[in-house]
Amino acid sequence: MSVTLLIEQLLNGVQLGTMLFLMASGLTLIFGVMGLINLAHGSFYMVGAYATAAITASTGSFLIGLGAGIVAAALAGALVELIVIRRLYHRPHLDQVLATFALILIFSEGTRLIFGSSPLRLSPPSWLTGFVTLPGDTRYPIYRLVLIGVGVAISIGLYLLISRTRLGMRIRAGESDREMIGALGVNISKLYTLVFALGAGLAGLAGALVGALQSVQVGMGEPVLILAFVVIVIGGIGSIKGALFGALLVGIVDTLGRVYLPIFFRAFMPPSEATGVGAALAAMLIYILMAVILAFKPKGLFAAHD
Amino acid sequence: MTNPTSSGVAEASLAPSADSHFSRKGLVQLTLLGLLLLLPVTAYFLGHIYYVNLASRITIIAMAAVGLNLAIGYGGMVSFGHAAYFGLGGYVAGISAYHAFDFTPFMTWPFSVPGSDNLLVVWLAAAVLCGLLALAIGAISLRTTGVYFIMITLAFAQMIYYFANSWPTYGGEDGLPIYLRNGLPLVDTTNTLSYFLICFAGLVLAMAITSRLMKSRFGAALTMARLNDVRLATAGISPYPIRLIAFVISAVITGLAGALYADLNGFVSPTMLSWHFSGELMVIVILGGVGRLYGPLAGAILFVMMETLLGGITQYWQLFLGLVLLGVVLFAKHGVMGWLAGRERNE
Numbered sequence: 212m213s214v215t216l217l218i219e220q221l222l223n224g225v226q227l228g229t230m231l232f233l234m235a236s237g238l239t240l241i242f243g244v245m246g247l248i249n250l251a252h253g254s255f256y257m258v259g260a261y262a263t264a265a266i267t268a269s270t271g272s273f274l275i276g277l278g279a280g281i282v283a284a285a286l287a288g289a290l291v292e293l294i295v296i297r298r299l300y301h302r303p304h305l306d307q308v309l310a311t312f313a314l315i316l317i318f319s320e321g322t323r324l325i326f327g328s329s330p331l332r333l334s335p336p337s338w339l340t341g342f343v344t345l346p347g348d349t350r351y352p353i354y355r356l357v358l359i360g361v362g363v364a365i366s367i368g369l370y371l372l373i374s375r376t377r378l379g380m381r382i383r384a385g386e387s388d389r390e391m392i393g394a395l396g397v398n399i400s401k402l403y404t405l406v407f408a409l410g411a412g413l414a415g416l417a418g419a420l421v422g423a424l425q426s427v428q429v430g431m432g433e434p435v436l437i438l439a440f441v442v443i444v445i446g447g448i449g450s451i452k453g454a455l456f457g458a459l460l461v462g463i464v465d466t467l468g469r470v471y472l473p474i475f476f477r478a479f480m481p482p483s484e485a486t487g488v489g490a491a492l493a494a495m496l497i498y499i500l501m502a503v504i505l506a507f508k509p510k511g512l513f514a515a516h517d
Numbered sequence: 518m519t520n521p522t523s524s525g526v527a528e529a530s531l532a533p534s535a536d537s538h539f540s541r542k543g544l545v546q547l548t549l550l551g552l553l554l555l556l557p558v559t560a561y562f563l564g565h566i567y568y569v570n571l572a573s574r575i576t577i578i579a580m581a582a583v584g585l586n587l588a589i590g591y592g593g594m595v596s597f598g599h600a601a602y603f604g605l606g607g608y609v610a611g612i613s614a615y616h617a618f619d620f621t622p623f624m625t626w627p628f629s630v631p632g633s634d635n636l637l638v639v640w641l642a643a644a645v646l647c648g649l650l651a652l653a654i655g656a657i658s659l660r661t662t663g664v665y666f667i668m669i670t671l672a673f674a675q676m677i678y679y680f681a682n683s684w685p686t687y688g689g690e691d692g693l694p695i696y697l698r699n700g701l702p703l704v705d706t707t708n709t710l711s712y713f714l715i716c717f718a719g720l721v722l723a724m725a726i727t728s729r730l731m732k733s734r735f736g737a738a739l740t741m742a743r744l745n746d747v748r749l750a751t752a753g754i755s756p757y758p759i760r761l762i763a764f765v766i767s768a769v770i771t772g773l774a775g776a777l778y779a780d781l782n783g784f785v786s787p788t789m790l791s792w793h794f795s796g797e798l799m800v801i802v803i804l805g806g807v808g809r810l811y812g813p814l815a816g817a818i819l820f821v822m823m824e825t826l827l828g829g830i831t832q833y834w835q836l837f838l839g840l841v842l843l844g845v846v847l848f849a850k851h852g853v854m855g856w857l858a859g860r861e862r863n864e
Contacts, residue, residue: 242664248664248667248668295843295847298847304595304663304664304667305589305595305799305803305807306846308595308597308667308799309799309800309803309842309846310842310843310846310847312796312799312800312842313838313839313840313842313843313846314839314843315839316835316836316838316839316842317836317839317840317843319835320833320835320836320839321836323833324833324836433792437671437672437675437792440668440671440672441668441672443668444665444668444669444672448664448665448668487683487684487685487686490683491679491680491683491684493683494676494679494680494682494683495676495679495680498672498673498675498676499676501669501672502657502673505657505660505661505665505669506657506660509660509661509665510661510665511665
């Protein structure tokens with residue numbers, strides 16, 4: 212159990228956490244402002260990754276691809292909001308779940324129809340491959356450090372957007388009293404479309420960045436979506452601060468659990484069994500964490516408003 | 518908790534024509550149940566085993582949806598994690614058969630538990646284990662309401678899913694085959710028709726239990742817990758235990774359907790636990806008509822037929838499922854039964 216491994220895994224956890232935050236912040240904003248539970252958020256993650264992979268392949272530039280991915284996801288979000296989502300705001304949660312579940316099916320099968328079933332190739336640009344040496348002789352991939360940096364930058368940007376700008380003021384106003392800001396002359400439907408597109412764009416960014424690390428395939432958004440749900444439930448639905456805290460907590464606990472639980476069980480079990488038990492427990496760890504937190508705080512750690 | 522239906526009193530009578538002797542609703546219900554029984558029997562004697570198995574599949578999925586309908590439709594608890602019970606029931610059947618086949622005990626400590634290939638034992642174990650799991654999950658989840666409840670039930674189901682995926686003893690993500698279908702004394706369960714009739718009996722029993730339950734004082738309390746839990750509390754009945762009991766019964770019904778499903782396919786895998794299946798079960802309940810006794814049956818028939826027919830034409834059939842579902846949610850709130858049999862009186 213070396214320090215190097217610990218540092219490396221902590222960084223991996225933070226990296227997973229920042230990417231989860233990109234997903235969770237959109238989900239939690241959409242819930243906070245519009246009161247909508249959006250299962251199709253994982254689809255925007257996928258759209259971002261596919262658009263980035265396709266455009267990067269045709270232009271040769273990862274940055275152009277990334278920009279295209281964000282724009283594509285945001286556009287898809289705006290379109291979906293205009294056509295489907297805005298009919299759902301006043302519906303019960305059950306209807307929202309089913310309609311957005313239907314959207315997942317449509318997005319996934321539509322993507323399969325266009326791009327086929329085999330994964331697309333997307334790798335980080337050559338100027339971001341390679342390693343840096345961190346204090347304690349840890350060699351760490353540059354690309355993952357960049358992901359952490361992007362995550363931190365987006366978090367700060369989002370904070371400034373919400374606390375310092377007129378749009379942010381309207382978003383906050385929308386969270387506390389929808390009817391009132393409408394009465395004060397804010398165009399609510401435009402605001403909703405904008406918030407939805409913003410969330411979708413953030414999800415698309417996360418999909419594109421992670422897609423370059425893993426693989427770009429149909430259904431890639433679903434595991435991340437469920438992790439993001441755990442994040443916002445832990446943090447308190449509607450709270451950006453909760454999403455940030457929850458994302459880092461889930462990212463670090465999940466990553467460290469997968470590495471250290473098998474090692475832990477090897478101390479008093481035969482190695483083959485220890486790996487199985489450790490892996491199975493590690494897979495359940497964040498859900499157990501969520502259950503414990505909810506047992507004490509049913510509304511999450513940073514409940515925005517009841 | 519939000520109300521999934523706008524109905525005042527949910528429909529709960531099993532007898533196909535309980536309201537009036539020749540009502541449209543009664544006729545539709547009788548036709549659905551009659552066709553589900555008669556078509557497979559006919560197909561069997563004409564030698565079309567495939568259609569009998571298809572009917573068994575519809576019946577089992579309908580039974581699982583009957584369980585979920587008790588939670589969503591009658592109890593207003595939008596569970597997005599019923600695949601957990603379906604899968605657990607399936608794994609009980611699979612694991613029990615695995616140990617019976619191997620003559621190895623399932624566990625030796627603190628007491629020895631052997632495997633069994635007797636369906637009665639399998640069903641009992643599946644019911645008890647699903648009930649206990651639902652008791653634990655429900656006890657935590659029901660402390661929350663609304664969106665939290667939806668996401669938490671989903672997250673717990675995912676926990677079980679990932680556990681099954683990464684636990685190597687019973688096949689992990691590859692799943693576990695059941696080499697010989699679990700049996701019953703005096704009945705040849707490997708016979709396609711016999712097995713269909715067992716499934717059919719299971720479905721009818723599940724619907725009868727739901728119907729009886731909803732006509733009882735308990736059902737009235739559950740309906741009130743859905744519509745207005747403050748008023749229920751004012752009447753001196755605490756909503757939490759009522760909901761929890763309904764949630765557990767709902768999970769047991771879905772779990773038993775899962776056990777039947779594993780034995781039908783001779784195979785159990787984490788797919789049965791996946792959130793996609795939870796979603797599909799919800800879709801079936803909604804397609805059929807939420808909070809209606811025959812809704813799950815109508816929904817399951819429609820869903821499996823779409824899957825079979827569209828799936829035969831195009832591999833992208835789920836695209837069409839998505840479009841149909843979107844249309845139903847946005848424009849046809851009362852499902853197939855609402856369309857076929859008319860709205861409920863109090864809707």
